[in-house]
Amino acid sequence: MKKKTPSLARSTALRGPIQSEPIQDLDDVLEAGALVGQEIKDLRRASNVTLSELSNATGLSKGYLSQIERSISSPSIKALHSISRALGVNISWFFPSPSEDDDEFREFVVRRDRRRKLDFESGIRDELLSPNLARGIELLRCTFRPHSVSGKEDYSHKGEEAGFVVSGKLTLWLDGKEIALESGDSFAFESSLPHRYANESDDETVIIWAISPPSY
Numbered sequence: 001m002k003k004k005t006p007s008l009a010r011s012t013a014l015r016g017p018i019q020s021e022p023i024q025d026l027d028d029v030l031e032a033g034a035l036v037g038q039e040i041k042d043l044r045r046a047s048n049v050t051l052s053e054l055s056n057a058t059g060l061s062k063g064y065l066s067q068i069e070r071s072i073s074s075p076s077i078k079a080l081h082s083i084s085r086a087l088g089v090n091i092s093w094f095f096p097s098p099s100e101d102d103d104e105f106r107e108f109v110v111r112r113d114r115r116r117k118l119d120f121e122s123g124i125r126d127e128l129l130s131p132n133l134a135r136g137i138e139l140l141r142c143t144f145r146p147h148s149v150s151g152k153e154d155y156s157h158k159g160e161e162a163g164f165v166v167s168g169k170l171t172l173w174l175d176g177k178e179i180a181l182e183s184g185d186s187f188a189f190e191s192s193l194p195h196r197y198a199n200e201s202d203d204e205t206v207i208i209w210a211i212s213p214p215s216y
Contacts, residue, residue: 038071045133123148142208147202160191161209163210169182
């Protein structure tokens with residue numbers, strides 16, 4: 001029986017497995033992806049995963065992973081699949097859509113049509129509004145389909161988070177208490193408190209979510 005690659009990412013623990021999104025012409029993407037090592041390193045650190053843990057999850061050596069992160073070695077397609085599965089993202093996460101016009105500002109600006117996205121089987125979509133995960137704060141746009149649920153069990157992690165309900169309704173369970181939120185409401189709490197959330201309505205809900213430090 002083939003051993004399943006464990007996922008180490010916070011988002012997968014909180015929102016469930018992602019929907020697969022195969023990349024076309026991956027060889028061409030890898031050839032153009034000079035920054036892939038830094039993207040892997042940023043996501044690994046934001047997910048609070050050590051090189052040893054990623055090595056155990058992927059079956060790749062620490063030395064090889066370190067060389068990838070330092071852009072000394074380029075990952076093979078097989079290695080990149082293993083890394084992305086372990087960190088709970090699709091391969092496309094490591095290759096933000098390029099824009100020649102915005103190349104000078106890509107560390108500071110994310111254009112609307114170039115956001116990194118993850119669709120979860122739970123019915124939640126995360127869009128990363130921050131240019132990367134290397135800074136002290138992470139900004140997300142979260143879309144909840146009707147009756148989508150983050151998970152059956154509460155989850156906690158280090159840091160703090162805050163959110164603003166752009167539209168729709170959100171039920172937030174925080175430290176055993178149920179809180180009903182509507183459009184225009186906002187919230188903030190320490191992420192060490194057990195929490196989960198759901199859209200129990202028949203309409204879509206959109207939340208702008210800030211998390212510090214990044215803990216994707």
